[in-house]
Amino acid sequence: MRARACCRDGAPRLGRAGQRRRLKEGEEELLGEMESLPVHRAVLEANSILSSSRDGVQIRETLQTIKRYLGGPESPPTPKEKEEFIHSHFTTFLQCLICNLRPDWLEIFPSDEEKELWDSFFLEGPADQSFMVLLDSIISTGPSFRLNKATDVLEQLLQRGGLSSLMWEVCKRQSQAGSPVLQEALLSKVVCLPDHLANKLQVENRPAFFPQNYFPALGLAMVHVLEKISEWLRGGLDCSISFVSQMLGKACVHGRQREILSVLVPRLADRTRHDCIWQRMCWRLVDSVPDRWMEAVVCGFVQAAPGAVVLSRLLGNLVVKSKKAQFVMTQKLLLLQYSHPTTVLQSLLGYLALDSTRRPFLAKALKELLGIWGSSSAVKHSPLEQQVYISKAILICLSHVKNADIEDNRQELLASVMEGMKCHLDSNLPRVRHLGMVVAESLSVRITPEGPALKFQYEEDEEIRRLKALLTPRLEQALPSEPSGVVRNDRPPFPGPGTKPSPAASAKPSQGADSDLDSDDDLVPYDMSEDRELRKVKAPAYIRDCIEILAGPEDADRYEATMGVLGTLIRRNAAAAREVSVELTKVLLHLEEKSYIDGFAGLRQSALVALAVTDPIPVSRFLTAEFYSLNYSLRQRMDMLDVLATAAQELSKPVAPKPEQLPGLKQASIQVLSGDQPDPSDWRRVVEERIESKTRRFAKGPSRAELPCTPNKFGPVAGHFFFPLLQNFDRSLTTFDLLGDDHMVLGRLAHTLAVLMYLAVNTGVAAAMGKALLELVWTLRFHTDAYVRQGLLSSVASTLLSVPAERLLEDLSEELLETQAWLADVAERDPDGDCRSLALQNLFLMENLKKKLETAPLG
Secondary structure, three states, rough: OOOOOOOOOEEEOOHHHHHHHHHOOOOOHHHHHHHHHHHHHHHHHHHHHHHHHHHHHHHHHHHHHHHHHHOOOOOOOHHHEEEHHHHHHHHHHHHHHHHHOOOOHHHHHHHHHHHHHHHHHHHHHHHHHHHHHHHHHHHOOOOHHHHHHHHHHHHHHOOHHHHHHHHHHHHHHHOOOOHHHHHHHHHHHOOHHHHHHHHHHHHOHHHHHHHHHHHHHHHHHHHHHHHHHHHHOOOOOOOOOOHHHHHHHHHOOOOHHHHHHHHHHHHHHOOOOOOOOHHHHHHHHHHOOOOHHHHHHHHHHHOOOOOOHHHHHHOHHHHOOOHHHHHHHHHHHHOOOOOOHHHHHHHHHHHHHHHOOHHHHHHHHHHHHHHOOOOOOHHOOOHHHHHHHHHHHHHHHHHOOEEEHHOOOOHHHHHHHHHHHHHHHHHOHHHHHHHHHHHHOOOOHOOOOOOOOOOOOOOOOOOHHHHOOOOOOOOOOOOOOOOEEEEEOOOOOOOOOOOOOOOHHHHHHHHHHHHHHHHHOOOOOOOOOOOOOOOOOOOOOOOOHHHHHHOOOOOOHHHHHHHHHHHHHHHHHHHHHHHHHHHHHHHHHHOOOOOOOHHHHHHHHHHHHHHHOOOOHHHHHHHHHHHHOOOOOOHHHHHHHHHOOOOOOOOOOOOOOHHHHOOOOOOOOOOOOOOOOOOHHHHHHHHHHHHHHHHOOOOOOOOOOOOOOOOOOOOOOHHHHHHHHHHOOOOOOOOOOOOOHHHHHHHHHHHHHHHHHHHOOOOOOOOHHHHHHHHHHHHHOOOOHHHHHHHHHHHHHHHHOOOOHHHHHHHHHHHHEEEEEEEEHHHHHHHHHHHHHHHHHHHHHHHHHHHHHHHHOOO
């Protein structure tokens, strides 16, 4: 082969055809430069005139000369001249117009047509360049005529659809070649326009630039651009959608999902219902969003979509294509966030269930949700709101998951159910236990349909009914028409005034017409409201007889009669009750629950409370000592705490004296009149009463005597109720460990101590009780159970309310400083919402005490 000929500089030598092609290209470049010279000279001359001239006629003629390069009807430019002016000189010319804008131009352009000539360069030229020049001018200009004029023109540009024109220009350029720097600048300026205008104009900002008005307009502009793209695609032309995707992502990541998607999603949902091109455009719109903005866009669509069907049309298989979207939809929205409403969960999980390619993600999400639901650490440390959110997500997954998916993962799901059920039932919070019961019942039905399902006893409230309703998939469209074979019966169950009975119905009464004569409907029923049930056994009349019955062999009738009168006997015979108070308390504590006695638990507690109120010191000593003894169940220990708290509350209440003991009060009397007519001698009293009822008095003496002050009966015995409960809380017994598994009793103990502390207000022992209680709080402040922490925070509040402020400052200053730091940490970081609320309340109480001490007069 022959070597290729080269020139002296090493470049390959061109043949004759190549030389002719090179010569032709050079001639075209020269012609282009010669054609661009007039445009360049005209723009330079116009800029010079605008900068120096004050002649209105000359300026107007100059503007009209330059206006022709935008494609005016008179003497239109060649395509080469127009392209040269727009790409190389338009931005410079607009900047010159803005820079030379002066207040005296109002005199130079007196007519509206001449003013519109100046505005037309911004409103009729390329929208992207006009937008950038106007916004840059507003940002860099101080308060002046130029600022007001630029703001007016920018507002007109937005009102005339400048945003859609701007995006459309960029989309057309992207299909050929585009400048990424210019696109990034446009994105930043368009999305941040409300911030720039608010910072610049401040109180004089225009409504069109408010975020609540601007971003819906931006969403509408996106719809217009998508419509133009759809027309181009139907015409066989190429166009890029990536700039609209970037604009959407940039707006969403700035926190404006609600404003922009509230306009965009309904219109996209309507257009994608029956149009496959719009569906593909919408999928490409979300697919083209950069990964750094994908989370904001996906979250916005999931929240704005009215249901799973619409979300599936808008996103397509985005969760399969994009790793970022997959993480957001299967991890972040389900496991890491919990503030979304239930409808968002239904839309998201329904979207995963609607397509076979997305169903594996639904099964995977169910397993991960059950893993968190069955984690004891998550149940202890996660907020209650998040546990409710996880439970809702599990129930919605169960409504969509197929039986085949459950069969494939039966053992794994069953293990998660057993672990989750145990840790939920061990919780001290009733709401958490109810969540575990509902979810475990629903899971057992799906996992073991052939076997017996779990069934718990609980009272259904509104929340539980809403949870169970999630097992039925939400209907998004109108219900299908009923089958032809189904006959609807819309007649009322009972015939109305104008309803005619059917022949079959009227035939039946006619056969037994004589039965109406024997009807008992006209008989008046007896009044049995005051009737009492006859008892087979007479109720005991003495307390010792009650002890013998309850301690002897079980007799249902005698037990029922005794429990019904025991509380009344104790309060009526206080002296006799004091003699056997401890013995009777022991009998009642060990008495097993009798299911045949209605309200047995309440009757037993009322009797124990009556004993504690009648003989407080011996009974409280016995109860507080037995609380830490062996051979008692957790239920009995919590009953002891309930009795102590209820008795203390009753003792602390002031006893109302009898009416005959109050001076100044007349005894009420009942006057019996004979006959139906009133006594004529009482006419004067009737008239005086009527006058008194119609008379308005502005100053009047006391109508009744003030109630006399009574001592707080709980004050002298408060120490007997309180201090023994604090002595052995850290001692572990064989069947009782407060610092171990028996944290439910520990939480009840903390709440009981808080109640006792609150009821000891204005007593001499309150300061010592407060100091001891704060030491307990400081010891247990990091307990993992939320119920215990709630009791500790309630104890702090009781101490702040019961101990006088001066004693707090003198005796408990160090404890208060340590407690305040702990409260601030709880209010900020505690996962339980009730704990955070209680900590904030305690901090407010401390602040009020501080202000009270600062404003108190010096003694």
